Amino acid sequence: MKTLSNQQTVEIPEGIKISAKSRIVTVTGARGTLKKSFRHLALDMTVEGNTLLVQCWHGDRKHNAQVRTVCSAVENLITGVTKGYKFKMRFVYAHFPVNINITEDNKIIEIRNFLGEKFVRRVEMIEGVTVKMTGNKDEIQVEGNSLDSVSQSCANIHGSTLVKNKDIRKFLDGIYVSERGHIVEAE
Incomplete structure (x- = not known):
């Protein structure tokens, strides 16, 4: 059943400027x-x-759901320009230790010795995202302002170390997201 009008608002905090032109x-x-x-x-x-x-006019159930989705996406943008996003990823391996090298101004990560392979995996970060080593052993930190870009960069890193043609219950090696948070922590 169509509804005449469905609307929702997003509060704009102090110090944030938002413009919406042509969607x-x-x-x-x-x-x-x-x-x-x-x-x-x-x-x-x-x-x-x-x-x-x-606001959505004369929308059915799917169109009305888009209103909330857009509001959530805008709230993520607001959080990104105020606090930023930071994901920590851990290396998991059973026998062959995974080595990484971060190159080109923290924009490309090279993964070596995954499952003992000689192949070097190069994963390029999406624009606005940087990767760096943390103080902990076998841990990297991926950070940026856009939640979409940071999470997609983490997915690209994880996807580059998927185990093929093996029993994934036995071969758990890979790089996994271990922690999500903000660059600027709340006081």
Whole structure:
């Protein structure tokens, strides 16, 4: 059943500037600027004072669900430009220790000796994302402002070390996300 109007608002905190033009949302904050396009959705977006209004007209269940999805995505953008995102990844191996090398200004990670293979896996980070070693053994930290970019970079690292043609219950080797958080911790 179609509803006449479904709407939801996102509160804009102090120090954050949001503009929504042609369903392209731009969020500017202390850590930088993030831009996300919602051109594929039939929604109205307007900035009124310190709120962003997202509205759907004559929508069925799926179209009404898009309103909440857009609001969640904008809230993630706001969190990204205020606190940033930080994911920690751990290396898991049974016999052959995994070696990594971070090159090109913390933008590319090279994974060596995975399962004893000579093949070097190179994973390039998405724009705006950096990777670095932490103080702990066999741990890296992937950080950036965009949640989508940071989580996709972690997925690319994890996907490069998937075990093929073996029993995955026995061969648990790989690089896995162990912790999620923010770069700027709340006081």
